[in-house]
Amino acid sequence: MIQILSVHFDHYIPHWRTQPEAIGYNVMVLVTEGKVRYQINGEDIVAEQGDFLYIPQSTHRCGENLPGSPHQKYTVLFTFEPGRNTGIPFLDQRRFLRFRLANFQYAQRRFERLYEEMRGSESFRSVICLGIAQELLGILSRELEKPEMTPIKMQYAQIVRHYVLEHYREPIEIEQLARLIHRSPNYTTALFKEVFGHPPIRYMHQLRVLEACNLLLNSDMTIAGISQYLGYYDSSYFFRIFKKYSAMTPAEFVARGRQSELNPIFS
Template identity: 65%
Template sequence: MIKLMSVNFDDCIPNWRTQLETIEYNVLVVVREGKVRYELNGEEMIAEKDDVLFIPQSTRRSGTNWNGIPHQKHTILFTMDRHEPTGIPFLDEGKCLKFNLSHIQYAYHRCERLYEEMRGDKSYRTMICLGIMQELIGMLARELEKTELAPSKRKYADTIKSYLLEHYRDPIEIESLAKLIHRSPNYVTALFKEVHGHSPIRYMHQLRVLEACSLLLHSDMTIAHIAQYLGYYDTSYFYRIFKKYTGLSPSDYVLQGERPDISKLFT
């Protein structure tokens, strides 16, 4: 049985380090920004943005900022009954692992929700936290079962993703993405979906809506201004897209007393 110990968010801590010790718990590390250096059983492992690490119980571990530069990461500490197999291969094998998730943004938001719930006092907190933790573990296990992608496919998908991250507010057409990697539009759509689980256009809308959520809560911009800023020149279309991904209209999103759970953006 999995038992959560603590959930932390290390937000650019200067001189961050953990002493060399044999840990008596398991650790999931999800890196959001920068790089972190670990020594795991005498071997160096560098984890950077979008990397996920699993560090099993009984690992001799130390950690520090990479080259002294602060980083951002989520860490989840948990224990298991070592005498009962979980049925999750990477947990039962007990080996140090580093890998990427197709739905890394969704994983970020589940970590954020877990962090908030662990520090709250609402009813059923323990059950909700365990459910989120089990979901994260299931996502990791499923990812590890996938057939290894050819390096060229990963490179093409990363090129497209980087372009979308930089230009998501601009008009995006599949044809223009295809020219980036000198492939056909159909290939681009199929490749991106294979690597990231959804189409490039859906990813663009996710990025825009995520930005809209932040602007609605933390700026004095009007909804119409936000729509135009994000590349939606028809405000009614922005309303439809926003509600499609969040389940709420922009106005209802602002009116909610607590910050709504926007993890559904990445499902």
């Protein structure tokens, strides 16, 4: 049984460091901004945005900011019953692990939700926190089972992703994305889904809905104006897309007033 001890969010802490020690708990780390240096059993490790680290109990560990470079990261401290298999290979093997997450944005939001739940006082908090932690461990285990992505595939996927990030408010067709990497539309869709977990057009809608949520909370734009701004020229279609990816209507989201309610968008 996994027991969560604490969850931390380090937000650009100046002069951050931890003292060298053999830790008495397990640690999950997700770096969300910048870089951080660890020494793990005498080996120097530099982790950067998108990196996940698992540091097993009894590891001799210390950490610090890189010079002039504070960072952001989530850290989960937890234990589980010694001598009993969890069914999670990297936990049962008690080995240090570092790898780059394919679906980083979703994992980041789950870490964020876990952090918020641990700080809250609402009913069933411990049950929800345990569920989120187990989900994260399952996601990480599944990603580890995937065959290693070839550099050219990663390059193609990043080209497409960068284009969508830059142009998500404009009309985007899969054919134009395929032309960017000189491959077929079917190949482009399958490749993007293999790397990032969902097709590129879905990713475009996710970005639009995230921006819509930001504008709903932090601007005086009307829903119709936001719809037009994001490239949805039919407001009823915008409503359908928003509810599909957020599980709420725009009005319901505004009533809740919390950016952290966006977890369903990345499910």
